[in-house]
Amino acid sequence: MTTRPAGDPGFPDIPRHVGPLGDMPADEFRAAGHALVDWIAEYLQHAERYPVLAQVAPGEIARSLPTQAPEEGEAFGDILADVERVIVPGLTHWNSPTFFAYFSICASGPGVLADFLSSALNQQAMLWRTSPAATELEAVTLGWLRQLMGLPAAFEGVIYDTASISTLHALAAARERALRGVRRTGLASREDARGLRVYCSEQAHSSVDKAVILLGLGHDAVVKVPTDDAFRMDPVALAAAIADDRAAGHRPLAVVATTGTTSTTSVDPVPAIADVCEREDLWLHVDAAYGGAAAIVPDMAWVLEGADRADSLVVNPHKWMLTPFDLSVLFCKDMELLREAFSLVPEYLTTSEAPEVRNLMDTGVQLGRRFRSLKLWFILRYFGADGMRTRIAEHLRLAQVLAGWIDAEPGFERLAPVPMSVVCFRACPRTLHDQPEAIDALNERLLLALNTGGQIFLSHTKLRGAYALRLAIGHARTTEAHLAMAWQLIRETAARV
Amino acid sequence: MTTRPAGDPGFPDIPRHVGPLGDMPADEFRAAGHALVDWIAEYLQHAERYPVLAQVAPGEIARSLPTQAPEEGEAFGDILADVERVIVPGLTHWNSPTFFAYFSICASGPGVLADFLSSALNQQAMLWRTSPAATELEAVTLGWLRQLMGLPAAFEGVIYDTASISTLHALAAARERALRGVRRTGLASREDARGLRVYCSEQAHSSVDKAVILLGLGHDAVVKVPTDDAFRMDPVALAAAIADDRAAGHRPLAVVATTGTTSTTSVDPVPAIADVCEREDLWLHVDAAYGGAAAIVPDMAWVLEGADRADSLVVNPHKWMLTPFDLSVLFCKDMELLREAFSLVPEYLTTSEAPEVRNLMDTGVQLGRRFRSLKLWFILRYFGADGMRTRIAEHLRLAQVLAGWIDAEPGFERLAPVPMSVVCFRACPRTLHDQPEAIDALNERLLLALNTGGQIFLSHTKLRGAYALRLAIGHARTTEAHLAMAWQLIRETAARV
DSSP states (O other): OOOOOTTOOOOOOOOOOOOSSSOOOHHHHHHHHHHHHHHHHHHHHSGGGSOSSOOOOTTHHHHTSOSSOOSSOOOHHHHHHHIIIIIGGGOOOTTSTTBOSSSOOOOOHHHHHHHHHHHHHTOOTTSTTTOHHHHHHHHHHHHHHHHHTTOOTTOEEEEESOHHHHHHHHHHHHHHHHSTTHHHHOSTTOGGGTTEEEEEETTSOHHHHHHHHHTTSOGGGEEEEOBOTTSOBOHHHHHHHHHHHHHTTOEEEEEEEEBSOTTTOOBOOHHHHHHHHHHHTOEEEEEOTTGGGGGGSGGGGGGGTTGGGOSEEEEOHHHHSSOOSOOEEEEESOHHHHHHHHOOOOGGGOOOSOTTSOOGGGGOSOSOOOOOHHHHHHHHHHHHHHHHHHHHHHHHHHHHHHHHHHHTSTTEEEOSOOSSSEEEEEEOOGGGTTOHHHHHHHHHHHHHHHHHHSSOBOEEEEETTEEEEEEEOOOTTOOHHHHHHHHHHHHHHHHHO | OOOOOTTOOOOOOOOOOOOSSSOOOHHHHHHHHHHHHHHHHHHHHSGGGSOSSOOOOTTHHHHTSOSSOOSSOOOHHHHHHHIIIIIGGGOOOTTSTTBOSSSOOOOOHHHHHHHHHHHHHTOOTTSTTTOHHHHHHHHHHHHHHHHHTTOOTTOEEEEESOHHHHHHHHHHHHHHHHSTTHHHHOSTTOGGGTTEEEEEETTSOHHHHHHHHHTTSOGGGEEEEOBOTTSOBOHHHHHHHHHHHHHTTOEEEEEEEEBSOTTTOOBOOHHHHHHHHHHHTOEEEEEOTTGGGGGGSGGGGGGGTTGGGOSEEEEOHHHHSSOOSOOEEEEESOHHHHHHHHOOOOGGGOOOSOTTSOOGGGGOSOSOOOOOHHHHHHHHHHHHHHHHHHHHHHHHHHHHHHHHHHHHSTTEEEOSOOSSSEEEEEEOOGGGTTOHHHHHHHHHHHHHHHHHHSSOBOEEEEETTEEEEEEEOOOTTOOHHHHHHHHHHHHHHHHHO
16 A cells, blocks of 8 residues: 555544444534544645555455454544545545546535535435425526526526436437337337437547437437547538438437537537537437536637527536536426426325425436535535636636647647647657557557656547547646646656657 | 524634635635534534424525525635525425434434545546545445345445436346347337336335336336235236236336335345246346345344345445435346446546456446445444444334334324334324225324424325325434324324314
8 A cells, every 4th residue: 555645634533432322422523523624624735745546456455454344333533544544545636636637627625515514414305395405506506507607598407416317318308209108108119219319429428328228229329420620520411410310211319419528628519510400300418518617708608609509408517617526417498308207206205385396306317316506506606606717717728828838849749629628639759750550659658657657647538540648627726837747747758758 | 584493503704715716725624614514513413403394485495595606706604604594494304313204314423424525535436547445445345235234245236326226227237138239229129129027016116117217118117016915015916917918928027126115114025026037037126225224133134035036136325324315236146237238438438457447437327426435434334233233223123112102002003014114104083983084184184284393204105095104213313202202292283183
């Protein structure tokens, strides 16, 4: 196991006072809670003292823990000591300001504290009555978010855990609209369910594929539409694919347009795609899981242009809105369709409230739900609309700064435009300019060396067949100094490998 | 709005120090965190000072909040003040020791603190490398849980958010096994997908219905099997239903047996159901979401008798294992089937780790996942196996105590056996003994009066057509004194309404 880094605050002893029945006593909870608060405060402020990518070997953590639960209860301080000894070395530090892999996310202070409160309140907002606060705060907070993103009031919102679940619900609603009564009949007995097709770009997220598989449409139903040189869905190719499918007897069902794809953050041309969907009577779902956040910055409103014409849209505050995982939002114009697809009220959940009361269980496959809106509400209030915009704008600026450095550096090249806060690039020394496989191998070595070094963590993708490094910016504590350190390290390491 | 109850600890002022960029500073986080810890410690210890069922009117909370996010950020103390002013009166207090509705759950102190740490660490355990600690601690902790429940090592576990999602995955795996390649082909084009049938008792949870609907099998595919006089699935009726369906050209796919049904906690005869499933080659899924916890008490091991023969089993530590929502566990004998049904690795998530490394995203529809095992690990260590058993045994004892009181009380009757910690009963005065509608009406009035009183919260169900009150016990702080208070209140209120 990695030893404790210098400056790790450690945990104090917490005497154990719990009895044979009951919960942890209040005095013990206070002592344990204060110790945790202090540790987390230090951790969030100085997460860069740990290697970003965990440096443990597979199996190392499991092997250092007992294979059975202890028979007797243990002191809370002993558990915290094991957090330090076993768990912390096995963390990849998503909260490090030099975590640049995948999408860089941020569990902001007010978000973490609100989530703590949410855990303690342990609300189950399945029915209005089982948590009026969680039910109504969800509506209020999503109203705030909708307006910040410039979406029309026709969109009603609902919170799920992940974009995978949000997109699943969107496509379930599309299925219900196209095949009335499919909820009851299923797919297999229906002629009109044959050959359903869902379109997305070849850069779309795998959650679209998984949703289509789960819904019983089959992976063959996913049509990957080609993209242009900026990795955006080609609407002409989309229209052609639909026409071909209709001619072949297939049945187009829905299009998923992505605003901020995972590899390059490219933005599909939603207005042109919406034209196609209107003409063809297809459900339009916009996957703005990452990119929707950018739309709150006035200069970036264009990323949601045309989204007002969509049937549904997903945005994940847990990606680029300072929100601890998990909180995904589905905006849908016809929430009644989701109710038609999912509502199912057993006797033990019937209530006598006025019929205008919204019961969140009616619009989802999950019955129980955490009080997730609390953290987004805290965050929007604590940072303010202006503070949210400023922070996202800074990430956008930093991405342009890095793009400029790369463009100016011989031996490196950018591999995609930078519309948001992810930069795709590679080392490309002049000596290897006609050896694509050698360039790929060099960049794989470069990535491995960078990530095992522990100072930064990047991920990769493939673009037009080329191995590309991805540097994603999205943490509130990431500054230009962190970026400059990373860039210097990248250049030095490239020269070495 | 309800005014602040006497003894509510309140929140102190927290000065705001955050800059135009960056996160909440560490000193501010500490001050805010310590204030929250103190409030939560008081809250968990004295949740009974609030009305259990929220006393607000529909729309009251939403109307008391602005319709737009603030432009400027606000002090954390001001947000906490609004938590007190607006949110707390809108809470239904699931953490109250006199919350007896639905299933009584408990966000225990160590669980809440562990979840706080999990929010701060913000791990995304989609790949082993993105959180070796979350990946391996999940396996270790579920190994502990599996042994405590007496399940064989053939079961591998995976954590999801809710039982709805666990059962969805179980039935997706069943679909994949019965219809090889359905992941690719979908259902509509296949002859062998017609007339699929999933069996459960008429007491089974609605999550079975929702999963079948979502998977595209159609609600008509759900066959509700009759139960015996103790609300347990009748295996003879199950066998007959299967035989009838086969004769009619349908295709039996899976059986869901419930160990601890939602209305009465009845336990389906899993050994006899397993016999049927083996004979008929059907997937057997055991819904032990609530009741699986009881099996850790030696006297109660019978509730999982025969479950070793199941293909999959769901248990929810967030129900009866002191765990803050959400944490549901699916145990599955053939995790490879889940991978076959769901694994899908885009280039940007490919990794170079040894192939024996488990990537949790491969066994679920959700890509991102919270570090949920942390709270269960804390809880099992803090209370110890013995402490977990003692607390569940106490709930079982309290339920028997209440059942005894009801049985001894003229004018009341029990409506179901009490195998676990839920008691179903009703007021049944001698004067109304031949007027079933009047008895139902009386009990509806009784429930309304009890719940609006704010001292306790019960829910209801219908059993053989009769309106039944349900009193569920499951919070670590619930004592016999709370139960005695509830019982006295029920008797007094029944005499009054």
